């Protein structure tokens with residue numbers, strides 16, 4: 131078979147380790163001067179694409195990292211390229227009017243067609259909106275096979291793809307022919323660090339800037355966020371002096 | 387960056403299946419007394435191949451008594467503890483948990499954690515632990531002890547590395563863990579006022595909520611107390627950026643042996659009115675009084691933090707990298723930590739953790755920048771990284787792309803202390819040496835031990851000789867992990883190490899202090915005149931000598 135042409139969409143989100151705060155107006159999460167990084171699931175996707183290339187069972191012709199987002203999304207495309215993607219496509223989208231999953235899926239479909247991709251690896255969800263829909267919608271729009279929540283991916287030289295999927299309480303193994311959409315789950319791999327030599331090489335890799343218009347798309351949001359609220363704060367515990375104090379407290383609470 | 391999860395989580399691999407692999411790596415367990423208190427807890431020095439800590443803790447009994455290892459005699463001027471003494475303290479402190487009484491009953495189990503130190507190297511014979519809650523209680527305890535000639539040891543988180551925080555004989559342990567309240571924070575001046583027993587990490591987490599940072603950070607932050615930090619004048623990972631506690635501590639509240647309370651929780655940066663007495667308590671190691679409260683200047687927390695980790699092929703290159711980092715990163719440089727290749731291999735071998743860089747390199751460096759503007763910082767950092775790569779000062783490196791990776795990279799540095807203890811023990815020397823010669827001591831000592839036949843074979847008693855530390859402060863930790871503490875090894879180490887340092891006008895104790903382990907050697911770094919003045923100070927503050935005896939000077 132001919133080689134793999136892999137498309138990996140990545141998203142810039144608030145860093146996993148940062149505790150998000152709701153803004154005063156309760157309309158959104160505070161994003162200014164908050165650390166942003168690549169969606170952790172997307173790191174897994176990039177890593178998997180690079181590992182497919184390194185495994186050499188099937189030649190990988192190209193790995194494209196793609197992001198639709200504000201100007202800063204270019205940073206994570208550079209990270210993706212430092213990890214091993216060959217080039218980047220950045221569709222600039224205003225931060226105020228972000229795309230909904232269907233909009234992203236439609237856009238990805240056009241990118242797939244334009245770059246003649248035969249494998250799309252996406253995160254199973256993005257940790258900011260937790261929508262978890264894009265991969266599935268894209269597979270639907272393309273009418274391709276899809277395997278979600280992958281914890282292992284193998285591609286034979288005839289182009290048959292075997293994916294071990296995480297399902298509740300176990301795993302499920304599925305097989306399909308390319309082209310295919312795969313979404314990644316946490317145990318798939320351990321993403322590598324971006325090494326300095328690769329960070330520098332990544333600076334020279336091509337990064338195309340596009341707009342929605344270039345794809346003949348308009349993706350006005352259909353949903354309006356009415357309100358964002360934090361979970362109720364955990365009620366503080368009390369400290370007991372000693373075992374007797376603990377037993378007393380438990381009795382008082384009716385637990386003993 | 388100082389983040390809680392870096393230390394509070396344990397060496398244990400997180401086993402929940404649905405945890406991102408990138409979050410699933412190792413964290414180092416803080417030195418913690420908890421490990422004694424619950425029977426189920428593990429001895430942190432014995433993780434198995436995949437980094438999991440298993441098995442029962444090695445019994446404290448296997449630690450030799452300090453009194454047997456060192457040539458010290460109990461001073462007969464101190465009274466023997468009696469049940470009457472205990473009764474006095476019980477009435478004074480009221481609550482049962484405030485007195486661990488091994489005098490009128492057997493409380494060996496409960497007392498053991500207070501008798502032995504983090505390194506499992508020092509062990510005392512105390513029969514009584516007191517945990518006061520207020521400065522008044524501390525004052526009454528000390529006055530009573532002073533009047534009755536009862537010797538005491540102030541104890542914080544018990545993470546000190548020179549045997550200062552545990553008794554030698556039957557000194558009463560006065561543990562500050564119940565004095566753990568944050569008293570105030572002024573977010574304009576940045577002045578924090580807190581009880582001495584507040585755990586460093588708790589203080590720093592509190593400050594993080596107010597966009598401020600504690601000006602000190604170190605590997606034991608999950609257990610050590612700010613009173614203990616001040617008493618040891620701890621240096622730590624960010625001294626390079628924020629300076630020493632001698633500058634940042636603005637005031638202290640302390641109790642003298644005769645019960646007088648020094649109330650000097652000043653919030654002033656400037657106060658030139660006479661001798662600055664608080665300085666004597668900073669690094670005083672509990673020998674002239676007990677610190678009960680601290681006021682300290684805390685800088686703004688930097689919103690933009692970056693961490694890079696490099697491999698370098700020689701110590702010359704390390705020095706060049708340091709110079710470049712100072713030149714190009716200047717005001718945003720917040721840490722420059724050196725680890726030799728051997729320490730990193732040990733971290734890898736002990737934890738099973740995948741290291742950030744492939745291959746073996748003789749030196750590694752961790753650089754942290756902290757600034758207020760992410761774009762500005764990353765521009766500077768990029769330029770610096772490009773420069774050191776292009777000029778081949780560093781041979782390989784990685785740059786953390788997210789917070790999780792930042793913590794991962796830090797764990798390669800902060801995990802060193804703990805991993806070194808894996809085989810049974812570590813001889814530790816914490817030295818200030820002029821930077822050009824700093825690493826030479828490691829090579830010289832390795833040669834010396836190899837020649838003596840103690841190092842180099844599968845089953846040699848010495849595992850290795852390694853060096854790591856705060857390059858930015860010309861402070862190296864010379865460590866000798868061993869299978870067991872052994873006089874034969876000691877004879878080759880001391881006084882050789884101290885003489886080596888003296889010849890270069892270095893300090894035999896850069897930041898860990900004197901305690902019992904460095905007391906005999908202070909003469910290598912201080913003159914007789916200075917020692918005489920120090921003794922006079924000790925006598926002025928503590929004429930009966932009840933405070934932390936057998937140690938310091």
Ligand SMILES: Cc1cc2nc3c(=O)[nH]c(=O)nc-3n(C[C@H](O)[C@H](O)[C@H](O)COP(=O)(O)OP(=O)(O)OC[C@H]3O[C@@H](n4cnc5c(N)ncnc54)[C@H](O)[C@@H]3O)c2cc1C
Pocket residue numbers: 417504539540541542543544545546547550551562582603604605606609610611612613614615616617618619620621622623671672673675676677678803804897898901934
């Ligand atoms: C993993 C690890 C990493 C470390 N890294 C560093 C480092 O980078 N830099 C550094 O400088 N040190 C380091 N240390 C050692 C450091 O000295 C201690 O961790 C810390 O500063 C001691 O605080 P503590 O509360 O545990 O004090 P303890 O160990 O309990 O006591 C230390 C000394 O202070 C006295 N003392 C304690 N509290 C009081 C008080 N309230 N009043 C009067 N005297 C008191 C004790 O009597 C004793 O002499 C490290 C230790 C560990 C275990």
